[in-house]
Amino acid sequence: MAHSFGTDVVVAGAGPVGLTAAAELRRRGVRCRIVDRLPERLPYAKAVGIQPRTLEIWDHMGLTRTVLEAAVPMYGQLAYVNGVERARIDFALPPEVPYGFAALPQYETERILEDHLARFGTGIERGTELVSFSQDADGVTVVLRSASGAEEEVRARFLVGCDGAHSVVRKKLGLTFEGSAFPEEYMLGDVEVDWDMPPGYGVRAMHHDDAGEVDDILVCIPLPGDSRYRTSMKVPPELSAAARDDGPDRPADGVSHGLDGRIAPALADIQAVLDRMSPRPATASRLRWSSVFRISHRIVDRYGDGRVFVAGDAAHIHPPTGAQGMNTGIQDAWNLAWKLALAIEGGAQHALTASYDAERRPVGEEVVARTVRHAAHGVQADPDDPGTVMLREAQLLLGYRGSPLVGPASEGPGPRPGDRAPDCTGLTAHIAAFPLRLYDLLRDRGHVLLVYGDGEEGRQLAEAAGEFSGGRVATCVIRPAGSPPGTSGPPAYADTLGEFARLYGVFDGAATAFLVRPDGYLGARLSPPTAPELTAHLARTFTPADSGPR
Secondary structure, three states: OEEEEOOOEEEEOOOHHHHHHHHHHHHOOOOEEEEEOOOOOOOOOOOOEEOHHHHHHHHHHOOHHHHHHHOEEEOEEEEEEOOEEEEEEEOOOOOOOOOOEEEOOHHHHHHHHHHHHHOOOOOEEEOOEEEEEEEOOOOEEEEEEOOOOOEEEEEEOEEEEOOOOOOHHHHHHOOOEEEEEEEEEEEEEEEEEEOOOOOOEEEEEEEEOOOOOEEEEEEEEEOOOOOEEEEEEEOOHHHOOHHHHHOOOOOOOOOOOEEEOOOOOOHHHHHHHHHHHOOOOOEEEEEEEEEEEEEEEEEEOOOEEOOEEEOHHHOEEOOOHHHOHHHHHHHHHHHHHHHHHHHHHOOEOOOOOOHHHHHHHHHHHHHHHHHHHHHHHOHHHOOOOHHHHHHHHOOOOOOOOOOOOOOOOOOOOOOOOOOEOOOOOOEEOOOOOOOEOHHHHHOOOOEEEEEEOOHHHHHHHHHHHHHHHOOOEEEEEEEOOOOOOOOOOOOEEEEOOOHHHHHHOOOOOOOEEEEEOOOOEEEEEEOOOOHHHHHHHHOOOEOOOOOOOO
């Protein structure tokens, strides 16, 4: 057996979640290897919905422009029951949200992330399978097997399992995967549909039986291309995979989830459902791929143990309703990657990586429960007001209030510690001849301290934050509308439109400081801010600046 050492993180699985984790680790200077047992990327449009929050993450990583040029907008959803339109849901968001909803085939998402990862000199090691691992107090020893059968032992500081619903990492770590499976089976098809439905809208057509129960369904999601959709519908008996699950191909862990490659419905099978369920006359053509799939809803009992973690489908699986799965997994990876990077640098508290489970597992539980409800009754059945529903579906309401990393709850208007830091525009500086967005200031940075007020508070707080964190916290001063941006001390910007003051709930020029974490969530809100209070909060995350690597 060959031996190699010297990597910081091994990522198992090169889907969107694993690629996000690897790309963010590499962007932060962490040595990383990413392996995948498949010899090449799968050409399937599986997960296609891109949520606004995911686009914000990709903005921070510097690849949103590429995604926007490849994707198509999602304007809303049309819902029909027994051929009659029952709801038209427009995906409207507040004007300060920088991105809308989009659709992109999963293989395109993976291609874009893989190209982004390659900029840091890292490629996917394809045809390479994780066989086993063991961990101790200092690191993880991982055994990899190549397509030729040769095995390699790799020593790393951490292991991240992004290896899907049948995760080897999850099983060997001994995590439970509680939940159950839906009895229904569905088929997917990537086709062009000739009909007169409005472009950019998803279509959900249901049939209710005499008892009012859904006994048939058709869902069509637009994709890039001419009248192209990913269709999903119930499987006819002759294509059922259930009988095959008692054979040698039955999953070893009994979990039925995802695509079944043994069955490929034909164009005629999809056309039959369109003839039966489409609210308008429709003709399908140009079938690119198809498959049968089954849905489970499961979640692990914990998101990691020691130096080994799971993310994405390895940690939680649930119905595809609302395109929550891949997007939730990408946020898992984003949350974990910055914490691992800081731990590897030697600047993190021992409990930092453990906070991944504390913050992300409650999110996974909520998403699983919500998508199960929506799968049965549709998003339109959600009892909340439409604005709240849209923000939640966009994953803009997810947060970490009560996390051990965030400060105590604050009173008054504006976001609280643990909430997503909202974007705003109208920030001006001396040199730029155009207004900037707040996210322009946060892009490609780690922790950022935003100090609202005059420059003196910002200067003192910047010195305290920089000294305590070893230069890992950047500071920007936001001056009230009408105030000139400063020319000395931390970078300063004028809130010319008053949007920052409105969205962050600061008025009358009262000095307030906001610590924004690398993942775009507020760690603390301090008003009035003091250096001792700031450093006390930073001690939740950072160790003294002279600590060495772990």
